[in-house]
Structure formats: C-alpha cells, structure tokens
Amino acid sequence: xxxxxxxxxxFAEAVREALAEEMRRDSRVxxxxxxxxxxxxxxxxxxxxxxxxxxxxxVDTPISEAGFTGLAVGAAMTGLRPVVDIMFGDFITLTMxxxxxxxxxxxxxxxxxxxxxxxxxxxxxxxxxxAAQHSQSLHAWFSHVPGLKVVLPSTPYDAKGxxxxxxxxxxxxxxxxxxxxxxxxxxxxxxxYTIPLGVADxxxxxxxxxxxxxxxxxxxALGAAALLEEIGVSAEVIDPRTxxxxxxxxxxxxxxxxxxxxxxxxxxxxxxxxxxxxxxxxEGAFHxxxxxxxxxxxxxxxxxxxxxxxxxxxxxxxxxxxVARALCNRS
Amino acid sequence: xxxxTGQPNPKAETKLSPxxxxxxxxxxQMLAIRLFEEQVNELYTRALMPGLAHLYVGEEAVxxxxxxxxQNDDYITSTHRGHGxxxxxxxxxxxxxxxxxxxxxxxxxxxxxxxxxxDPATGNLGANAxxxxxxxxxxxxxxxxxxxGTTQVAVCFFGEGALGQxxxxxxxxxxxxxxxxxxxxCENNSYTxxxxxxxxxxxxxxxxxxxxxxxxxxxxxxxxxxxxxVTAKLVERARRGDGPAFLLCNTYRLHGHHVxxxxxxxxxxKQEERLWATERDPIKLLSNWLVxxxxxxxxxxDKVHAxxxxxxQKAVEFAIxxxxxxxxxxxxxxxx
Numbered sequence: 001x002x003x004x005x006x007x008x009x010x011f012a013e014a015v016r017e018a019l020a021e022e023m024r025r026d027s028r029v030x031x032x033x034x035x036x037x038x039x040x041x042x043x044x045x046x047x048x049x050x051x052x053x054x055x056x057x058x059v060d061t062p063i064s065e066a067g068f069t070g071l072a073v074g075a076a077m078t079g080l081r082p083v084v085d086i087m088f089g090d091f092i093t094l095t096m097x098x099x100x101x102x103x104x105x106x107x108x109x110x111x112x113x114x115x116x117x118x119x120x121x122x123x124x125x126x127x128x129x130x131a132a133q134h135s136q137s138l139h140a141w142f143s144h145v146p147g148l149k150v151v152l153p154s155t156p157y158d159a160k161g162x163x164x165x166x167x168x169x170x171x172x173x174x175x176x177x178x179x180x181x182x183x184x185x186x187x188x189x190x191x192x193y194t195i196p197l198g199v200a201d202x203x204x205x206x207x208x209x210x211x212x213x214x215x216x217x218x219x220x221a222l223g224a225a226a227l228l229e230e231i232g233v234s235a236e237v238i239d240p241r242t243x244x245x246x247x248x249x250x251x252x253x254x255x256x257x258x259x260x261x262x263x264x265x266x267x268x269x270x271x272x273x274x275x276x277x278x279x280x281x282x283e284g285a286f287h288x289x290x291x292x293x294x295x296x297x298x299x300x301x302x303x304x305x306x307x308x309x310x311x312x313x314x315x316x317x318x319x320x321x322x323v324a325r326a327l328c329n330r331s
Numbered sequence: 332x333x334x335x336t337g338q339p340n341p342k343a344e345t346k347l348s349p350x351x352x353x354x355x356x357x358x359x360q361m362l363a364i365r366l367f368e369e370q371v372n373e374l375y376t377r378a379l380m381p382g383l384a385h386l387y388v389g390e391e392a393v394x395x396x397x398x399x400x401x402q403n404d405d406y407i408t409s410t411h412r413g414h415g416x417x418x419x420x421x422x423x424x425x426x427x428x429x430x431x432x433x434x435x436x437x438x439x440x441x442x443x444x445x446x447x448x449x450d451p452a453t454g455n456l457g458a459n460a461x462x463x464x465x466x467x468x469x470x471x472x473x474x475x476x477x478x479x480g481t482t483q484v485a486v487c488f489f490g491e492g493a494l495g496q497x498x499x500x501x502x503x504x505x506x507x508x509x510x511x512x513x514x515x516x517c518e519n520n521s522y523t524x525x526x527x528x529x530x531x532x533x534x535x536x537x538x539x540x541x542x543x544x545x546x547x548x549x550x551x552x553x554x555x556x557x558x559x560x561v562t563a564k565l566v567e568r569a570r571r572g573d574g575p576a577f578l579l580c581n582t583y584r585l586h587g588h589h590v591x592x593x594x595x596x597x598x599x600x601k602q603e604e605r606l607w608a609t610e611r612d613p614i615k616l617l618s619n620w621l622v623x624x625x626x627x628x629x630x631x632x633d634k635v636h637a638x639x640x641x642x643x644q645k646a647v648e649f650a651i652x653x654x655x656x657x658x659x660x661x662x663x664x665x666x667x
Contacts, residue, residue: 067501070467071474078475101461110449110457111440112664146665170667
C-alpha cells in the first residue's frame with residue numbers, strides 16, 4: 001500500500017468511494033435497491049451519491065428483492081453493470097432463484113455467449129440485537145454455487161479495492177459487508193488501486209499457528225493473536241478475502257509452516273465456509289499438521305434477540321485464544 | 332425478422348403485395364416450427380435425443396405472430412417449451428438440432444440443451460427451464476434499452492402456469508412504474524403440465540396485469556394475423572415510451588406436456604384434443620385463409636412444405652453427424 005496521500009476513512013466511506021469512482025469511470029454502472037437514492041440506505045453507506053449521479057443511476061425499487069435482482073441479471077446481460085443492494089444478508093433467500101438459477105448459470109448454459117457482469121452488495125453479521133431475520137451470515141450459500149464469486153472484505157482498504165474489481169468483473173459477484181464494520185476506520189490511499197479476487201492477505205505473520213479468518217472474524221483473530229503473543233504463541237492471521245475464487249495455496253502454505261490451523265467465520269460451521277477451508281488445509285497440508293484443523297463458526301441456532309443470548313452465538317477473541325492455546329498444548 | 336429457413340424465391344416474392352409476402356413468410360415460419368417439432372418427436376421417440384422434449388405443436392401462431400413484429404436486435408426470453416420462439420426469432424434448425432442432441436455445434440455448445448437455447452445474434456436471451464424464470468431477465472433487458480437510449484423492445488414469453496409465480500408481479504409492477512419497453516406474452520394453453528388452469532388460477536388472468544396499470548390485450552392465439560397485428564401495436568407503443576404490455580394469447584398444446592406424456596385422458600379428453608386439431612390448428616387456419624383469399628394456391632403451399640421437410644431432414648442429419656464436445660469442455664464457460 002503506498003503511504004503517500006493515505007487517509008483514515010471508514011469502511012462505509014471506502015465502499016462509497018469505490019462506487020463513486022466506478023460510476024464516474026463507467027456510465028454503465030448503476031445502483032438498484034431499496035432506499036438507495038435520497039435515503040442512501042438505512043446504513044447511510046450510499047449517502048451523497050444521488051446528488052452526484054441522479055436517480056437514473058441510483059434506482060429506488062419496490063420491496064421486491066427477487067424482482068429487482070432478476071431485473072439486474074437482464075440488465076447485465078444487455079450492456080449494463082448493475083450493483084444490486086440487498087439491505088440485509090438475510091434477504092438473499094428471496095433472490096435465490098435469480099442468483100443461483102439465473103445469474104450463475106446464464107454464461108454456462110449459453111455456451112459462454114451471454115455474460116452477467118453484476119454485483120450484489122449485501123451484509124452479514126450478528127451483534128446488532130436484530131434477531132433471527134436480520135443477523136445471519138449466509139455467504140456460504142452463494143459460495144456453493146458454480147458461476148458466482150463471493151467477496152468478504154475485512155478492512156476499509158480491502159473493501160474499496162475489492163469492490164472496484166468486483167464491478168469490473170465479467171461475472172456475478174456477491175459482496176458481503178459486515179454491518180458492525182461500517183464505522184470502522186482504516187488507512188485507504190487517495191490514489192486509484194484495485195485488489196484482485198482470489199488473493200488472500202496475510203494480516204499478521206506468525207510461526208506457531210495459522211488463524212484463517214473472514215470478514216467480521218478477522219479483527220477477532222487479530223485480537224486473539226495479540227492475546228496468544230502474551231503467552232508466547234506466535235499466530236499467523238490469514239484473510240482469504242474471497243471464498244470463491246479461493247487462494248488455496250496461501251492457506252495451505254501457512255498451515256505447512258505453522259503445523260496448526262483454526263478457521264474462523266461468522267457463518268454456521270456445519271457445511272459452511274469453515275468446513276470447506278478446513279478441508280482444503282487438511283488435504284493440502286496433512287503431512288505437516290501436528291493437530292486436527294479446528295473450525296469456529298456461529299452457534300448452530302437461529303440468532304436470538306436477547307443480548308446475553310445473542311452474544312454467545314458469535315466467536316470471540318477469548319474463545320479463539322482458548323482453542324488455539326489448547327491446540328498448541330499451552331496451559 | 333429473419334426467416335428460419337432458406338431464402339424465399341425473389342421472383343415469387345415480387346409478385347406479392349407486402350402484406351401477402353408477410354403472411355406467406357409467417358406461414359412458412361409456422362410450418363417450419365411444426366416440422367421441426369415433428370422431427371424432435373421422432374428423435375426423442377427413437378431415443379436419439381437425451382433429456383426432455385416439450386413440443387410447441389399447436390402454439391406456433393403465437394411465436395410467429397409476435398416475432399414477425401420484432402426487429403433482429405429486439406430481445407426475447409423463452410421457456411422450457413421454447414423451440415418455436417427461438418426459431419421464430421431467427422435460430423437456424425441445424426444449430427438448434429445440434430444443441431438438442433448435446434453436440435458441440437449447438438447454440439450453447441451442447442451445454443444448454445432443449446430448454447436453454449440462447450443466441451445473442453438474434454436477441455435471444457435464452458430459454459429458461461424455471462417457470463417465470465426469465466421475467467426478470469426480460470424486464471432487465473427492457474430497463475437496459477431505456478437506460479442506454481435505444482428503441483429495443485423485450486418480449487417475455489411464458490405459459491399461463493407462470494401466473495402462479497410471484498416474481499412475475501414484482502416485474503410487472505416495476506415495468507409499469509418505470510415505463511419499460513417490455514411485452515409479457517402469456518401463452519394460455521390451458522394446461523399447467525397435467526392440470527387444467529382453472530384449478531390453478533383464481534380470478535381473471537388479464538386483471539393481473541391491469542391491476543398494475545399495465546396495458547393488456549387478449550387475442551386468439553391460433554390466428555397468426557391477429558397475434559401479429561396486436562403485437563405490432565404493442566411494440567410500437569413500447570418503442571414510443573408508453574411502457575409495458577401484457578398480451579394474453581389463448582392457444583392449445585396439441586401434444587402432451589412432454590413427449591412421454593401419452594395417456595392424457597385423466598386431465599383432458601380426446602374429443603377436446605380432436606376439436607383443437609381439426610378446427611383450431613393455426614397452420615390450417617392460415618393456409619385455408621391464404622387459399623380462400625387467393626394469396627396462395629395449394630400447389631405453392633405444398634412446395635413450401637416439401638422444401639421445409641427436406642431442410643429439416645438435412646438439419647437433423649447435420650446434428651446427428653456433428654461431434655459431441657470432448658469431456659474437458661465440461662469445465663469451460665463457468666466464468667467469463
């Protein structure tokens with residue numbers, strides 16, 4: 001990252017900058033979703049864009065997630081670059097046919113002739129006391145479908161660079177943003193940059209254990225790594241940044257180096273992102289491992305409302321620390 | 332509008348009035364679809380065609396009447412019963428048959444098959460095997476036309492079974508709000524697979540569109556001239572910026588839901604089928620009219636039939652002889 005002209009901006013500002021820059025660069029890019037124009041979405045991520053780009057390019061829709069996602073598929077096939085806004089990640093369930101049966105399959109079914117260059121931006125993450133239908137992390141669902149790409153940024157820098165790449169991609173890309181991260185600040189260069197999809201980022205180097213963490217869990221893993229350092233355990237934290245394409249080599253190489261790995265993701269562990277990444281590491285680094293690969297995901301329950309109940313569903317620094325310490329045979 | 336088949340004789344064309352030339356073109360196109368489907372039936376019955384075959388026989392006037400009113404760069408989306416739409420929009424029988432047989436030379440390199448023919452060169456956004464699966468795509472194509480400032484129109488074909496899918500209403504709502512140039516063509520063939528539409532559809536079909544303020548028309552889907560005339564009006568409206576339309580075409584599926592659907596008495600009578608086949612066949616209706624009004628004589632029509640029959644036979648031979656894709660192609664085209 002160049003250190004000239006680097007500012008501290010929030011995750012939401014980084015997303016907004018990426019959208020504004022791509023909309024200035026390419027008149028085909030437009031945003032479609034509920035309350036995206038004057039309201040700038042409930043999270044205010046899009047505030048100010050309508051003033052610059054107008055309502056032709058920030059299109060407020062009815063509450064019809066399937067409808068406007070399907071419309072975006074057709075618009076993408078015929079020369080536009082839609083960025084669909086799905087207010088809460090829980091609502092992707094309403095778009096499943098459009099994404100899994102249409103967007104993901106059009107290119108393949110047409111023998112490579114039609115393309116669907118669209119982005120779906122949505123959220124993940126619990127801890128906002130929003131209960132079971134506004135708190136889920138369902139990125140594994142889309143990661144399962146050939147034809148889709150799935151991006152999980154964990155810093156303002158990554159959010160901006162990855163979103164710009166996603167908008168320029170020729171395929172449907174689903175971009176999950178952690179709701180709790182919108183106000184988090186981080187360094188972002190003023191200069192133009194992009195980050196390729198499918199390249200993991202080593203957020204912290206270490207020798208004794210690999211913590212693979214995604215999205216909201218990257219800060220948790222970094223916090224756990226700091227705690228582990230106090231007891232003399234050197235943890236490496238790796239953020240794959242995209243679940244598909246997946247940078248298997250970086251994950252496997254790190255596990256080979258450290259001989260231990262924990263995979264941490266806010267989605268459910270069962271049949272989830274942690275299961276897939278743990279399998280990749282187990283297959284790729286089996287002979288180098290000194291312990292089984294551990295998975296840490298959300299508690300396998302609908303996300304409860306009551307704060308003391310919700311809090312136990314999400315992996316914490318302390319719980320990662322405890323699992324890592326046990327894995328490294330430290331007491 | 333392009334013809335599916337070989338070039339018409341230019342000398343013969345020059346003798347005809349423009350309208351008569353158009354009617355003969357539509358006749359040829361309907362017959363081409365009919366003969367194409369007869370070959371599909373044969374291929375499927377002889378176990379040469381894998382998968383499923385949903386024949387369009389009996390409904391040809393809808394695809395042909397509608398597509399005759401479109402330009403090459405207008406868009407269509409189609410359905411699992413889509414061969415007729417694709418041919419009417421300009422697809423070549425050779426590559427259609429090749430796709431149906433899973434061959435590399437097919438429109439989708441054999442990856443889509445009967446239910447997924449797609450072709451950017453003729454504005455065919457794709458046949459879709461999810462009922463109402465393409466209403467979003469068609470509406471999005473219309474959104475794109477308007478956004479880009481072109482006059483392209485999108486036509487969304489679907490059966491009356493699609494009236495059961497909620498996403499259709501989401502799309503019609505947005506199309507009307509934003510005055511999008513999309514025409515929703517509902518082919519009411521009365522049967523949702525093996526169930527009569529009266530058992531699946533409450534209320535009035537057209538009222539579903541008018542509730543959104545969408546301009547709606549109903550037409551005899553066996554009368555290709557009527558289908559064409561009303562579509563031409565709706566296309567003109569859409570190009571002018573007057574927004575979407577809903578066109579209910581009452582038609583009939585002369586065959587079963589798919590080729591293997593032979594015993595149909597439990598859902599419809601043989602008498603009903605006979606009546607539609609003898610009295611309401613869209614190709615017979617047009618040929619009778621052409622002869623009665625002296626736009627063509629029986630010999631001319633017979634000649635068209637013979638030409639098309641030979642063309643379809645050759646197309647099938649092309650497809651049978653064409654090679655399958657090699658196994659390594661399975662992993663290509665997942666991502667652009």
